[in-house]
Amino acid sequence: MSIPRHTPVAPTGLRRLAPGTGIDAHRHDEHQIVYAARGVLSVITDRGRWIAPATQAIWVPAGTVHEHRAYGRTDVHLVGLPVSANPLGLEAPAVLAVGPLLRELIIEYTRESGDSAERARLRAVLLDQLRHSPRHPVHLPTPSDTRLAAVCALLNDDPADGRTLSELGAQVGASERTLSRLFRAELHMTFPQWRTQLRLHHALILLAAGTPVTAVAHRCGWASPSAFIDVFRRTFGHTPGRNG
Known part of the structure; x- marks a missing residue:
């Protein structure tokens, strides 16, 4: 893995990645949910590889050096969360189930529009849904x-x-x-x-x-x-x- 960039704030938004491309090694001081609504995305760390289709998302804890790789044309929805927002208490990357409601919440939250009060309410519901999201052992340890x-x-x-x-x-x-x-x-x-x-x-x-x-x-x-x-x-x- 290359020398990682340090980005204090975990970005929230949509990234469209072409097949075979990705996001190089980096880390941030906040947690992040990584969800591919289209395509397949992997997250790679020194602890292993996680991969998720559109029915699952990957949780990346704050401080984790990681990189992304896209397979197929991939729409990556990134949700940055403060360290205090960890509803499952996860300290390592994990693959989480994404049901229809959680999927729509992630997609809506990563849109640029919406006032701060509306986004705060949306995030609260998103975290509630995430709290009940079962983990899946789709992981290849190193x-x-x-x-x-x-x-x-x-x-x-x-x-x-x-x-x-x-x-x-x-x-x-x-x-x-x-x-x-x-x-x-x-x-x-x-x-x-x-x-x-x-x-x-x-x-x-x-x-x-x-x-x-x-x-x-x-x-x-x-x-x-x-x-x-x-x-x-x-x-x-x-x-x-x-x-x-």
């Missing part, structure tokens, strides 16, 4: 152990790689038992859970580029399109055909 990082890199290069943890371990010089322990200790999930997260990340990126669902399922390693659709629906609340 490994520190070199052996674990090597396994993660192999699968990131080819998420359809179907090798077992034992077979991958043989390539990087670590036992299945050691790698399994490292997945739990460093990434706080099992190997199958992490691989599903990785495949969902790649699937969102491919879908944003217009790749057909059947091809996405194949390229990301699912046994069938129906298996992919089932996992996607359970994670994001809608089918991949509706993504974006």
